[in-house]
Amino acid sequence: NAGVTQTPKFQVLKTGQSMTLQCAQDMNHEYMSWYRQDPGMGLRLIHYSVGAGITDQGEVPNGYNVSRSTTEDFPLRLLSAAPSQTSVYFCASINRDQTQYFGPGTRLLVL
């Protein structure tokens, strides 16, 4: 039981490049979320999903897309990277008791 896994761990992009951050969970949770964490800002919700085929926007969705084709996977796509998207990205999966299980994070630097 791996819990929540994220790839890559680190990534450097140039402005304008696109990429996909991968997230997978093996706990059969319906609910999954993506957060970004910036110094002094706590974690801010980007997008979330309440089940396969259903996604919605969080607090800071601009510049990001998500899809949920399976229960296990919830990838986050950066369409055209900007320096303001330099951050640490955490994916989380949520159980019925509202406990969020976070992945190890992806550290992204956009130059």
Add this chain to the structure above:
Amino acid sequence: GQSLEQPSEVTAVEGAIVQINCTYQTSGFYGLSWYQQHDGGAPTFLSYNGLDGLEETGRFSSFLSRSDSYGYLLLQELQMKDSASYFCAVYSGYSTLTFGKGTMLLVSP
């Protein structure tokens, strides 16, 4: 909108008791959670209060007063390994959490 206030930093010594307060203003409220994050690591779940009162889990306890829009995390018998950031987070539906900015706890010998 949602807003949560918690102290930015708290210091304490090993063996002591420390309380981290959290006040919130939200448009929807189902419960208050607490998460711990060590430097460079992922947040990990500590507790959840859906109802008023105290929840105890080992050395950690969490309290909620919905009428006061207030909660706290109480850490007893502090250990060096408790040095970390602690976040309160409001659950406002559809399993979405709004996090506070975090409290850095520094435990000294």
